[in-house]
Amino acid sequence: MSRTESEGLRLVHGVCHHDCPDSCGWVAEVDATGTAVRLRGDDDHPFSAGELCPKVNRFLDRVYHPDRILHPLRRIGPKGSDQFERISWDDALAEIAERLNTIIATDGPEAILPFSDAGNQSMLALQGISSRFFNHIGASRLLRNICGPTVGAGMAMTNGNGLGLDPMELEHSKLIILWGTNTRLTNRHLWPTITTARNNGARLVVIDPIRTITAQAADREGDQFIQPLPGTDIALMLAMMHVIIRDNLVDRAWVDRHTLGYDELVAAVAETTPEWAEAECGVAADVITQLAHDYATTTPAAIRTLVGAEHHENGGMFFRTLACLPALTGAWQHRGGGIARSVGSWQGLLEDTAALARPDLLAGRSPRTLNMSRLGEILLDTEPPVKAMIVWNCNPMVVVPNAERVREGMARDDLFCVVHEQFMTDTARYADIVLPATTQLEAVDVTLAWGHLWLGWNEPAIAPLGEAVSNTECFRRIAKAMGLTEPCLFDDDETIIRASLPTVDVDQLRAEHRIRVPYPDDGRPWANGNFPTPSGRLEFASEALERMGQPRLPTYVPAVEGPRGPLADRYPLQLITAKQHLRFLNSAYSHMDTHGGAEGEPYVELDPTDAAARGLSDGDIVAVHNDRASLELPVRISDRLRPGVAVVPWGWWRSHHRDGRIANSLTNDTLTDWGGGVAFYDTLVEVSKT
Ligand SMILES: Nc1nc2c(c(=O)[nH]1)N[C@H]1C(S)=C(S)[C@@H](COP(=O)(O)OP(=O)(O)OC[C@H]3O[C@@H](n4cnc5c(=O)[nH]c(N)nc54)[C@H](O)[C@@H]3O)O[C@H]1N2
Ligand SMILES: Nc1nc2c(c(=O)[nH]1)N[C@H]1C(S)=C(S)[C@@H](COP(=O)(O)OP(=O)(O)OC[C@H]3O[C@@H](n4cnc5c(=O)[nH]c(N)nc54)[C@H](O)[C@@H]3O)O[C@H]1N2
Numbered sequence: 001m002s003r004t005e006s007e008g009l010r011l012v013h014g015v016c017h018h019d020c021p022d023s024c025g026w027v028a029e030v031d032a033t034g035t036a037v038r039l040r041g042d043d044d045h046p047f048s049a050g051e052l053c054p055k056v057n058r059f060l061d062r063v064y065h066p067d068r069i070l071h072p073l074r075r076i077g078p079k080g081s082d083q084f085e086r087i088s089w090d091d092a093l094a095e096i097a098e099r100l101n102t103i104i105a106t107d108g109p110e111a112i113l114p115f116s117d118a119g120n121q122s123m124l125a126l127q128g129i130s131s132r133f134f135n136h137i138g139a140s141r142l143l144r145n146i147c148g149p150t151v152g153a154g155m156a157m158t159n160g161n162g163l164g165l166d167p168m169e170l171e172h173s174k175l176i177i178l179w180g181t182n183t184r185l186t187n188r189h190l191w192p193t194i195t196t197a198r199n200n201g202a203r204l205v206v207i208d209p210i211r212t213i214t215a216q217a218a219d220r221e222g223d224q225f226i227q228p229l230p231g232t233d234i235a236l237m238l239a240m241m242h243v244i245i246r247d248n249l250v251d252r253a254w255v256d257r258h259t260l261g262y263d264e265l266v267a268a269v270a271e272t273t274p275e276w277a278e279a280e281c282g283v284a285a286d287v288i289t290q291l292a293h294d295y296a297t298t299t300p301a302a303i304r305t306l307v308g309a310e311h312h313e314n315g316g317m318f319f320r321t322l323a324c325l326p327a328l329t330g331a332w333q334h335r336g337g338g339i340a341r342s343v344g345s346w347q348g349l350l351e352d353t354a355a356l357a358r359p360d361l362l363a364g365r366s367p368r369t370l371n372m373s374r375l376g377e378i379l380l381d382t383e384p385p386v387k388a389m390i391v392w393n394c395n396p397m398v399v400v401p402n403a404e405r406v407r408e409g410m411a412r413d414d415l416f417c418v419v420h421e422q423f424m425t426d427t428a429r430y431a432d433i434v435l436p437a438t439t440q441l442e443a444v445d446v447t448l449a450w451g452h453l454w455l456g457w458n459e460p461a462i463a464p465l466g467e468a469v470s471n472t473e474c475f476r477r478i479a480k481a482m483g484l485t486e487p488c489l490f491d492d493d494e495t496i497i498r499a500s501l502p503t504v505d506v507d508q509l510r511a512e513h514r515i516r517v518p519y520p521d522d523g524r525p526w527a528n529g530n531f532p533t534p535s536g537r538l539e540f541a542s543e544a545l546e547r548m549g550q551p552r553l554p555t556y557v558p559a560v561e562g563p564r565g566p567l568a569d570r571y572p573l574q575l576i577t578a579k580q581h582l583r584f585l586n587s588a589y590s591h592m593d594t595h596g597g598a599e600g601e602p603y604v605e606l607d608p609t610d611a612a613a614r615g616l617s618d619g620d621i622v623a624v625h626n627d628r629a630s631l632e633l634p635v636r637i638s639d640r641l642r643p644g645v646a647v648v649p650w651g652w653w654r655s656h657h658r659d660g661r662i663a664n665s666l667t668n669d670t671l672t673d674w675g676g677g678v679a680f681y682d683t684l685v686e687v688s689k690t
């Protein structure tokens, strides 16, 4: 008899909800009192294969944490203080309904702003009732492009859409380039696939401005770590194309059959020599030449990329240019060749978003759309003003760039703010009313993945703790309190799931815990062209881009807030604030002793040359500053960076920083060239002794 049986435990299968490519399968063991006593990886999950991660291994500590918010709260101190009183759901809903109805009557529904991201990326949690609710009342719309859509929009300008390789196809590759992705940190369950390929003779190349733990693993003979300056990879790609064309490594037959604008591309890269690129990106010309040869002559060759590289002013162009490389060499013909990025778009093909979000409820209205990355500007400088904000699945005070502006906006006394949360985050502290949210163990959902092709069913393992409610239930309650009568605002969870996944056998999904999303059997989505572009061909030259006011051909434009720009004299260091800690998932664990406590504290990392130039030693307290903010931090001198690059880890809250400012207080909120993303990593700073 197994331990589970002997202890009389019930096994419940679910899926991790975090905004993470891995969407691991898990199994909760629940005792007779309805308490989850263990949570482990599901051995049968084809991608995560029984493992969770250092963030979620202790998920039960999070679920049963003494700091969980378990009942509604009303703020009684100033905004940002931690002074709240417990109130009943009835009182909370009455106040919310009264305030929202008054705002709709006096300012119009566009004065209400929904604010959410993928804190729980399951289908219901993301937009179950919420999208219907905001469409029905006609609230302002939120452009949720802080993570990922720029990659898709960049790729789409070359390939026609954002679909790419299933990352598990890397198993068949002989050359794997991890380009701007920190796999071992951010996508750890893909690493075994890469290891399999390497054991079968694949070479690994990592391209990153930081010598990350992934770069450090490119340590076998033939592996390579290439360290460009941040935001300059397009120069590197253009030089690779120059070499591939110059040295007759182009697959002309494939190019002639399936691409558009080859001759124009040849002209566009005629001058982008490796020597030219070396001066732009800081990678030696002979390294670039060799990389171009290796890439063009190894079959199959795959590029793996994820999200990080989009956080630059030229983020769209990065991915549009990257997508030209496998076309030149005909890499898509070979199983294990091409580009693997998010596969969320494959999963999305199953979703009937109209049934889920019901845009028809807008009834001909077209409310304004506001970009979430500009929250400071939205709250401080936008007419007509936003008067109410409803936040769920997101911690904007920590995750949105130019965060001191966000704080100023959130502190507005005339802004009514409701936050639906599990913990008293920096954002919740600015709420008028905080509502208690369930965790993934407490609510049914269907979780689409963006790192693999399995769509998972999340069966609730335990009843909601305290008075916590799921995101769908939260919006059903608000809708009812406001007196709304549109029937679909009150659909139950299963009805929404069935309507939103019309081609999925939901009973099978539930019984088998997951199903695989349809994907070409031979693993070669574009072997024979058929690109969904206007021309039906892969577009080296793009009229669509030209119409958007962008260059028609791949082009390198250095960042305005970069070492070539006007601020570089005053602020000579480029600041990267990427994911860094093994125990953090975005902003979601820094407040737990077992996570933030174990990671230490925030710091600024500098190259020895930059430290010496400023007379700094390890541990010195410095000011990291620019026109947006100044942060006091201890220095760590490291060999992971190039001169000119500084790192501050991201995900810590204001209370973890000495002076209450955070990494994002420094960051740039300029939007990307296209795709609506934001240039977090084109941020210039100076570091000075305090
Ligand atoms: N442990 C952990 N895992 C996570 C997360 C987490 O917070 N913690 N967050 C999840 C989320 S929301 C996401 S979107 C994914 C992101 O997954 P990734 O895209 O893999 O991660 P990022 O850290 O955003 O960026 C990857 C790398 O891009 C590099 N980079 C920055 N600028 C450039 C550039 O100009 N050129 C090149 N070549 N590289 C550049 C950074 O140095 C970084 O090492 O991770 C997910 N997984
Ligand atoms: N400087 C810098 N800034 C960044 C990034 C970076 O690399 N550097 N990365 C960017 C990226 S890629 C992303 S994706 C964003 C992430 O930004 P966010 O989505 O805001 O980050 P998370 O910390 O994943 O989740 C936010 C909150 O969702 C809550 N939550 C979880 N589950 C539920 C639920 O079921 N219901 C409700 N109501 N709440 C829930 C959690 O408690 C958590 O506080 O940050 C972006 N900001």
Ligand code: SF4
Pocket: 016, 017, 018, 020, 021, 022, 023, 024, 048, 052, 053, 054, 055, 056, 188, 189, 585
């Ligand atoms: S955070 Fe990511 S790696 Fe960790 S359990 Fe969840 S899906 Fe898996």
Ligand SMILES: [Mo]
Pocket: 019, 147, 148, 307
């Ligand atoms: Mo993200």
